[in-house]
Amino acid sequence: MENPAMKTFKMVRGMRDFLPEEAEMLRLIEDKARRIAQLYGYKEIITPVVESYELLAAKTGEEVRARMYAFKDLGGRKVALRPEFTASVARLVATTMRNEPKPLRLLCIGSLYRYDEPQKGRFREFWQSNFELIGSEKPEADAEIILLTNSLMKSVGLKNYAFKIGHVGVLRGILSREGLAEDAQNRALQLMDKKQYEDALSLVKDAGASEKCLTLLQKMVKVRGSNISKVLNEMKKLVEKYKEAYEAVNNLAEILELVSEAQKLDITVDAGFARGLEYYTGIIFEVYVPELDIALAGGGRYDRLVELFGGEPTPAVGVAHGIDRIMLALQEQKAPLKFQGEKTVMVIPVSEALNQEALRISEILRGEGIPVEVEVMGRKVAKALEDANRRGTPYVVIVGERELSEGAVTLRNMEKKEQSTVKIEELAKAIRTGPH
Numbered sequence: 078m079e080n081p082a083m084k085t086f087k088m089v090r091g092m093r094d095f096l097p098e099e100a101e102m103l104r105l106i107e108d109k110a111r112r113i114a115q116l117y118g119y120k121e122i123i124t125p126v127v128e129s130y131e132l133l134a135a136k137t138g139e140e141v142r143a144r145m146y147a148f149k150d151l152g153g154r155k156v157a158l159r160p161e162f163t164a165s166v167a168r169l170v171a172t173t174m175r176n177e178p179k180p181l182r183l184l185c186i187g188s189l190y191r192y193d194e195p196q197k198g199r200f201r202e203f204w205q206s207n208f209e210l211i212g213s214e215k216p217e218a219d220a221e222i223i224l225l226t227n228s229l230m231k232s233v234g235l236k237n238y239a240f241k242i243g244h245v246g247v248l249r250g251i252l253s254r255e256g257l258a259e260d261a262q263n264r265a266l267q268l269m270d271k272k273q274y275e276d277a278l279s280l281v282k283d284a285g286a287s288e289k290c291l292t293l294l295q296k297m298v299k300v301r302g303s304n305i306s307k308v309l310n311e312m313k314k315l316v317e318k319y320k321e322a323y324e325a326v327n328n329l330a331e332i333l334e335l336v337s338e339a340q341k342l343d344i345t346v347d348a349g350f351a352r353g354l355e356y357y358t359g360i361i362f363e364v365y366v367p368e369l370d371i372a373l374a375g376g377g378r379y380d381r382l383v384e385l386f387g388g389e390p391t392p393a394v395g396v397a398h399g400i401d402r403i404m405l406a407l408q409e410q411k412a413p414l415k416f417q418g419e420k421t422v423m424v425i426p427v428s429e430a431l432n433q434e435a436l437r438i439s440e441i442l443r444g445e446g447i448p449v450e451v452e453v454m455g456r457k458v459a460k461a462l463e464d465a466n467r468r469g470t471p472y473v474v475i476v477g478e479r480e481l482s483e484g485a486v487t488l489r490n491m492e493k494k495e496q497s498t499v500k501i502e503e504l505a506k507a508i509r510t511g512p513h
């Protein structure tokens with residue numbers, strides 16, 4: 078009979094293990110995101126991984142909705158694993174945090190779940206740092222979200238990243254004027270998000286849009302470029318007769334002016350740009366690097382979501398940075414983040430009788446903030462030193478009878494292959510100020 082204990086298990090498709098080096102890199106990027114949050118005044122909140130299906134499904138758009146890990150819990154509630162943070166933040170702002178003074182600047186960091194087709198940079202469990210700025214309808218707020226995204230990309234060491242920016246108000250402004258219901262608009266924008274412009278146009282046509290509008294849309298989806306004022310002028314000319322769309326272009330222009338006065342960014346404005354999520358009402362943007370054809374970050378303005386969840390009408394804008402995609406981009410650009418090398422120490426007793434002393438000295442060093450790995454394999458000094466060498470441990474403390482009788486140990490600088498006798502009370506200082 079098969080012994081169930083002998084069975085080996087594989088990972089579930091779309092999931093990954095992060096081994097120490099990758100885990101360290103993921104956490105380092107999280108640390109950078111937390112630092113950016115501090116610099117821009119964002120406070121971290123922690124929301125649950127499991128939320129009600131209804132909340133998450135409300136405005137995420139067909140694409141994400143169809144890919145949710147949704148199930149009934151044992152109490153019969155329909156729940157899902159969060160595919161993004163924005164719905165949870167909007168829920169909080171509509172309920173528990175409804176009386177908080179505005180603006181509210183909130184940060185979420187954690188794992189998200191989407192049943193996407195696994196491929197390079199696309200996983201079913203992934204990580205985001207998500208920033209939301211709630212309570213302001215002003216272009217300064219949109220500009221801040223773009224600027225902090227730039228700061229994060231810069232601080233992790235990315236090179237050659239670029240922003241793609243558009244405004245859903247432009248296309249929606251045109252489609253609303255043509256009498257298209259929100260549902261048909263959503264479907265058309267979903268198709269545009271996937272760059273299926275022909276299908277989008279035929280959907281718009283079937284929904285009753287005029288020939289004039291179709292010609293306009295055909296022209297519109299081709300308007301893009303990095304000469305910002307030229308692109309904006311072309312857009313303005315095209316939508317002259319569509320008041321809401323015209324105002325949307327103006328709003329985009331205001332935001333871009335604020336951004337470019339504050340920082341020099343690589344920006345492409347794309348008039349036919351759409352994003353899969355349905356809650357956007359204003360500017361939308363994504364960040365790309367030339368080495369990958371997937372976005373490293375995505376965001377935009379969503380002025381009606383909080384209200385939809387029963388809160389006060391509350392304008393909001395935000396962004397989510399794909400932490401694992403940033404990791405991938407750094408690897409592709411051969412610009413890996415480096416941990417600020419801490420001086421670690423290995424403590425080795427020369428005999429079993431000194432194990433207790435080795436532990437005591439290790440605790441003293443840790444108390445001084447020095448990371449210590451203590452020998453726990455019962456190896457002889459030579460073997461343990463070999464191991465320290467293999468791991469690249471810069472310092473080794475050898476605990477021996479003779480030195481100990483004088484309240485001292487041997488401190489060995491592994492790189493220089495030099496050693497000296499150091500009093501225990503001076504050990505931490507000697508390690509910190511080394512080499513000696």
Ligand code: HAM
Nearest residue numbers: 161163193199200203372373374375376395396397399
């Ligand atoms: P999103 O564009 O769906 O926006 O996701 C943001 C980022 O998460 C993407 O640019 C990508 O880097 C990463 N991401 C998404 N799906 C995957 C995946 N399957 N594997 C790896 N990384 C992935 C949002 O989530 C919005 N909530 C952003 C937002 C915040 N808008 C306003 N506030």
